[in-house]
Amino acid sequence: MAxxxxxxxxxxxxxxxxxxxxxxxxxxxxxxxxxxxxxxxxALTGERVRVKIMKVHKSFAVSRLLEVVAPSDVRMxxxxxxxxxxxxxxLQHVSYEAQLVHKRQIVVDALERIGKLSHxxxxxxxxxxxxxxxxxxxxxxxxxxxxxxxxxxxxxxTHEIIDMEGCPIQHPYADDILKTVKQAIxxxxxxxxxxxGHKGLIRHIVSRIGFFTGETMVVLVTNGxxxxxxxxxxxxxxxxxxxxVSIVQNINxxxxxxxxGQESITLWGKDTITDYIGxxxxxxxxxxxxxxxxxxxxxxxxxALEYAQLTGVEEVxxxxxxxxxxxxxxxxxxxxxxxxxxIPEAIEDAKKNAxxxxxxxxxxxxxxxxxxxxxxxxxxxxxxxxxVVDPPRKGCDxxxxxxxxxxxxxxxVYVSCNPSTLARDxxxxxxxxxxxxxxxxxxxxxxxxxxxxxxxxxxxx
Ligand code: SAH
Numbered sequence: 448m449a450x451x452x453x454x455x456x457x458x459x460x461x462x463x464x465x466x467x468x469x470x471x472x473x474x475x476x477x478x479x480x481x482x483x484x485x486x487x488x489x490a491l492t493g494e495r496v497r498v499k500i501m502k503v504h505k506s507f508a509v510s511r512l513l514e515v516v517a518p519s520d521v522r523m524x525x526x527x528x529x530x531x532x533x534x535x536x537x538l539q540h541v542s543y544e545a546q547l548v549h550k551r552q553i554v555v556d557a558l559e560r561i562g563k564l565s566h567x568x569x570x571x572x573x574x575x576x577x578x579x580x581x582x583x584x585x586x587x588x589x590x591x592x593x594x595x596x597x598x599x600x601x602x603x604x605t606h607e608i609i610d611m612e613g614c615p616i617q618h619p620y621a622d623d624i625l626k627t628v629k630q631a632i633x634x635x636x637x638x639x640x641x642x643x644g645h646k647g648l649i650r651h652i653v654s655r656i657g658f659f660t661g662e663t664m665v666v667l668v669t670n671g672x673x674x675x676x677x678x679x680x681x682x683x684x685x686x687x688x689x690x691x692v693s694i695v696q697n698i699n700x701x702x703x704x705x706x707x708g709q710e711s712i713t714l715w716g717k718d719t720i721t722d723y724i725g726x727x728x729x730x731x732x733x734x735x736x737x738x739x740x741x742x743x744x745x746x747x748x749x750x751a752l753e754y755a756q757l758t759g760v761e762e763v764x765x766x767x768x769x770x771x772x773x774x775x776x777x778x779x780x781x782x783x784x785x786x787x788x789x790i791p792e793a794i795e796d797a798k799k800n801a802x803x804x805x806x807x808x809x810x811x812x813x814x815x816x817x818x819x820x821x822x823x824x825x826x827x828x829x830x831x832x833x834x835v836v837d838p839p840r841k842g843c844d845x846x847x848x849x850x851x852x853x854x855x856x857x858x859x860v861y862v863s864c865n866p867s868t869l870a871r872d873x874x875x876x877x878x879x880x881x882x883x884x885x886x887x888x889x890x891x892x893x894x895x896x897x898x899x900x901x902x903x904x905x906x907x908x
Contacts, residue, residue, distance in 0.1 A: 571888075590642070637649060730796075
């Protein structure tokens with residue numbers, strides 16, 4: 448029976464027409480029906496659409512798009528044939544220019560709504576000239592369906608694999624790798640993993656490609672150590688994948704959604720691939736974190752460097768430093784940089800990266816930024832001139848913001864992948880002696896709803 452929520456003008460399965468007046472941060476169209484909010488995935492601002500109500504909540508309903516009655520000028524035919532089934536992209540039906548406008552608006556809205564910051568300069572989003580084929584890493588689950596090897600991304604909110612030939616946002620080498628590995632394991636009879644029965648062997652096909660070097664790594668994530676037909680598989684991949692420099696087996700026998708297990712074995716070639724951001728070289732191992740869009744990473748870091756306004760005498764703290772990418776980028780223009788990161792392996796990589804590039808004015812420290820930085824400040828006498836933060840989606844821990852407010856660096860540069868937590872943290876800094884000067888959104892993930900932004904913040908004196 449259709450579910451009815453009291454006092455709400457729509458009910459489940461009802462078909463209605465409505466106008467879309469905005470878009471959510473996940474790229475869904477948002478409209479009102481008799482004053483009640485309705486979300487419509489795939490609908491765009493300015494469109495009139497016919498939808499079927501799927502789920503009714505107290506203050507909003509979720510619907511399915513049936514027909515675009517009056518389309519927007521920025522609506523596009525998505526180039527990917529499986530766009531509507533696959534959960535990887537969200538905005539292929541929107542022109543790229545409109546995607547950039549939308550992403551800026553998400554930042555503006557969050558700053559106003561959450562940060563109560565309505566007069567901050569938010570620049571137009573810096574986009575890519577060619578917003579396709581940008582990803583340097585692909586991690587594709589594999590399965591056996593009706594006797595066929597299928598590999599592709601999951602449909603949204605499911606574990607149903609949508610078999611794919613290729614992916615237009617990934618480096619083209621990744622498509623060749625997927626095709627070759629799929630064919631090879633099918634023909635050699637190596638069995639893909641069955642998630643429900645926790646049986647079978649090949650769980651994920653991972654490709655990592657050095658965008659500027661072309662060096663290519665294939666990682667086969669397996670549910671067990673023994674890899675049948677190993678030599679034939681290696682030989683075939685070597686023959687058919689042109690820029691291959693490394694084949695790795697990663698063993699993951701756990702019942703988990705986490706892709707990688709702890710142990711990696713190099714089956715052939717090198718243990719790592721090399722790539723660059725600007726003129727800094729990085730070695731990337733199968734599991735290490737590296738920004739997935741190296742072209743835009745450079746744009747992002749150049750902006751962070753500009754906002755840091757370094758002259759060569761500054762002491763800088765790079766909180767949430769990962770493998771030290773931003774720290775090394777800044778080190779050339781600063782007196783000293785301290786990078787702080789919670790994952791020990793990332794700090795090991797950061798130290799090696801510093802050495803490899805001959806950069807000696809950096810120190811990398813393992814620990815939580817909110818614990819290490821107060822210690823650096825009180826016990827080691829470090830009082831940074833500039834603090835750079837690049838936290839995960841949940842934003843900065845309040846203890847870290849408190850430390851910044853006490854340490855009083857002249858400038859803070861905030862690199863954010865989540866406008867909501869960014870706005871919350873900027874509010875805190877505004878209330879504790881800082882002013883947000885300008886915000887630069889950068890499109891690191893074209894065709895998806897993800898928004899990245901760099902913010903210039905200065906101390907009030
Ligand atoms: N600046 C890096 C990584 C940013 S991703 C780059 O651009 O490549 C955010 C990083 O913060 C991750 O590496 C994550 O491991 C780390 N992290 C998460 N919580 C943390 C905390 N409390 N203290 C320090 N680092 C943390």
